[in-house]
Amino acid sequence: MSVKSIPKLFIPLSLTVFGLSFSSHSKASLLTQNTPKPRPQEIVQSGEVRPLPGKLDNIPVFNSNSPEWIKNEGILLSTFPGKGKKTPTAHLNFPFQGRFDLFAHHYTHTPKDLQTLYIGVMLHNPNKQAVTVNIPQAASYLMTEAPFVTLAPYIDNNDGKTFSGPGARAVADVLRGVRQKDFPSKLVIPPGQSRMLLNHPIPVRNLEKPVNGRSSFMRMKSSGKVYIASMAMFAKKTPTSGNKLPVSPKGDRAPTLKEWQTLLDTGSFAGPRDKIPTPPDATGGQLIYGRVAGVSEGSQWISNITDNAAAKNLTIPNPGKAISYPLVTLRGGRLGTEQKQTAKMLVRYGDTAYEAHGNYCVEYNLVMPLINSTKQTQTVSVTLETPLKEDKLSQGGIKFRKPSLDFPFFRGTVRVRYTNDAGKEVTRYVHLWHRTGQVLEPLIKLTMPGNSRRNVQLNVIYPPDSTPPQVVTVRTME
Structure with a gap:
């Protein structure tokens, strides 16, 4: 887990701005410098x-949060079988069926040429009959749509218009029973085929700082077994025949299902990798929790x-x-x-x-x-x-x-x-x-x-x- 704090703006005041000389106030300055700050008061609750x-219940959760900061496109989390894939270790062979949740939370920082990074989530039906995936609640937000801001400790939020980060906004929508219009109420996947549940951009162009991220959270229920993969790919600039995906004024377009499939089959892990976590049996040293990439239970x-x-x-x-x-x-x-x-x-x-x-x-x-x-x-x-x-x-x-x-x-x-x-x-x-x-x-x-x-x-x-x-x-x- 990371701790993201809101930096304070510190502006040093020059004495010359006020027409003061150092010598005339040196004693006061020294007294100020040597006066210790009051020690914080520690309060033990009685x-x-x-x-x-x-x-926790036993509902599986597709949990895609590593690497958190993406520089190199690739596979973020795949529960597909590894057989026939170029990087078998990138695939965990875990099918979902019935109730499950999906969480994906990733950022991009100063990509080359300010390319737009896309996060794709693919669902595959390995069965001989169609599978229906119902999606009662789903939300996905960019950091630019829900920036990290400092707020009062309590704000009534019955209208859902108060938020302080993309992840907080996404889970608040789901808590209120919301499904964004970007997502269908159900996804029907024919036998042996795949469909994109998420194919959403993380743009950084025209931002004051080229840093952006996306948090997505969904609750779903599948009528049959499905495999899921989350992947990261930079926007494409070449047109495709009959492509109906949105194209930006810069000529960028979203990757196609075929391009995502190629990345899944022939790609490797997205990078750079996060810090290696501390093993559960470790008895000393620094405790590093690490970022999650896998299927959690509950x-x-x-x-x-x-x-x-x-x-x-x-x-x-x-x-x-x-x-x-x-x-x-x-x-x-x-x-x-x-x-x-x-x-x-x-x-x-x-x-x-x-x-x-x-x-x-x-x-x-x-x-x-x-x-x-x-x-x-x-x-x-x-x-x-x-x-x-x-x-x-x-x-x-x-x-x-x-x-x-x-x-x-x-x-x-x-x-x-x-x-x-x-x-x-x-x-x-x-x-x-x-x-x-x-x-x-x-x-x-x-x-x-x-x-x-x-x-x-x-x-x-x-x-x-x-x-x-x-x-x-x-x-x-x-």
């Missing part, structure tokens, strides 16, 4: 950290959060206390729970991630049947927040910091459903933009009379370009 109930984590497996409710904590449930825990970041939620890889390339560490595009469906078992009215809050990353809790609780570290570790839209204090059922979509260790206001607050119950449901499709772990915290106010 309360419990519990493992998240539930588990599309959704359904969690009914109660006091224990036999209970029907989640008892709110004592006043001033909190209960936190981590999301997307991983090696080196389990927050004291000893729970690793990372999706395992069913098949993968040998130089890519051993697990789907970020659980990108995995949906967390969390139901919290809250109960106030006291006789007094209590104010209860629910917050999705990003504590400082730890594997074991060094001070007995999760830690935050004032000021927070200047990295956006979570940026994306969540859905929350609950009964408000007026007894009305509410559904809200809220865009979150949170820094590491940031102390936040609650996502929602509820006033619960004594011996009352209140249901809260939180849905989070984990957004690409976020960095785990996060926690869902239930807190009772003092």
Whole structure:
């Protein structure tokens, strides 16, 4: 996983601009230079950290995220059989059938002659009868369509118009049940033939900085076995007979199905390759998670959060206390729970991630049947927040910091459903933009009379370009 921060603009001020001489202010300058910055305040949250109930389902996910930055065209991820292919090791021989998801997330940076890079996703039907692939939700965005921007911690996003990155925008669309008009509701593939699901550009020409990327996320269901490949190819400049694909004013055009097929049959890995990940059995050295290229297992984590497996409710904590449930825990970041939620890889390339560490595009469906078992009215809050990353809790609780570290570790839209204090059922979509260790206001607050119950449901499709772990915290106010 990478951490992308929003750089600050730093403009040094010259004393001469203000007509000041160094000698007349040297003492003040030295005092300023020698005054230490105040140490950040570390805050340990009082309360419990519990493992998240539930588990990942077994839905396979076509997970194409390596190499993240593409310079050389080639195969990004192929689940085709390797037989008859020039580079057999580039093909993982994994057919999909029934429900599956597809995630592809790649960038291009200063390509030669500012060529447009295309991302292609091909589906192949190896059967003797036609296969229908239904596509209920699908979205694909360029970084230029959803730039990385600094936003407020909370913005109501019921209209879907707030976003802070292409991956965050794509998963927010799917969370809302959207299928972009670029994608059909179903794709019928004749026996033994292939069809392009995605043949989309990543243009850099005419940009201030020639950097762009594309994030795509889809949920699908196939009536029969299909093989899938994602590939990268630069735009073609030569016309083709009867070509109906769009041609830019520069003469660039999208690759044809035949050209994609040739790349699949005769091509090798796209490059450059990402950093080699740290093996799971390593006991020392730097921990490198690596980028994912393979099929991961798990599309959704359904969690009914109660006091224990036999209970029907989640008892709110004592006043001033909190209960936190981590999301997307991983090696080196389990927050004291000893729970690793990372999706395992069913098949993968040998130089890519051993697990789907970020659980990108995995949906967390969390139901919290809250109960106030006291006789007094209590104010209860629910917050999705990003504590400082730890594997074991060094001070007995999760830690935050004032000021927070200047990295956006979570940026994306969540859905929350609950009964408000007026007894009305509410559904809200809220865009979150949170820094590491940031102390936040609650996502929602509820006033619960004594011996009352209140249901809260939180849905989070984990957004690409976020960095785990996060926690869902239930807190009772003092």
